[in-house]
Amino acid sequence: MRPGLRPTLSPSQQLLLLRASKTFSGSGEVRRERLVWTCEIAPTAMSRSYRLQIEYSRGGAPRVYVVAPNLVELAGGQPLPHVYGADEEQRLCVYHPRLRQWSANLALVATVLPWAVLWLFYFEDWLRTGVWNGGGEHPDGQKDDYDEAPE
Template sequence: MGMIKNREIPLIVQANKLQSYFPDSKYSVRQNILVWKGYLQPTYLSPKYLIKVVYQREKHPNVYVIDPKPLVLAEGKSKLEHVYDTDKQHLCIYYKRAKEWNETKFIADTIIPWTSEWLFHYEIWATTGIWHGGGIH
């Protein structure tokens, strides 16, 4: 008996799961690209952050903080920690080469919690100037 290979989760299934977890969120699926926007609040004391996830089939999801913009920088810092682009607020939430995410995983169960964790560590960094979120530079 052969092994069952994991299959890529269709974009609309990804979108529907995101919508079920975040009923007030918005999404579109066009030309093999899922764009999702929703609010995350890493703690009860945190502000709400408007997040955009852009996921194109056969590529990695890209995560952006849309609001607030710009994000506050820690004192003495000129750029955000663990981002691909400070101006675009394009977050680095996992190390792609480690293959921590692939198209057989739900964005709602991986990318979104990782984004919330990034925001949590961002808030500490913005106050202390020390990044406690780990990661590879």
């Protein structure tokens, strides 16, 4: 390891950190170096509950999905803002991979999971206003361009 670089966190280490969280309770497992974590969250006390699933494999970028409710139905069939792939996939865009906002030495529970909560907050705002106020820049290009973690 080069000086100044922190070691990457394995899927098993990420799972231990998620399980230790006092903020986000959920369940998950690691099989064949692939973490799948599911949790129920609400972005505010007045919000509905959402079931999220995070998938992470060593060397890859974490993927965040809304398992329930169906966001397209909530949006009345409108195209969803700030998602990867088809709307039906409901894979959230919570950071810009090429800007290196996330790397494998960062804990999912301290980065990607709070970013997903913030995404849902802005999604609910978008449902009311029709304007995406969450900022950010959604990368153009093929969805597979953003499946690898930055080095």
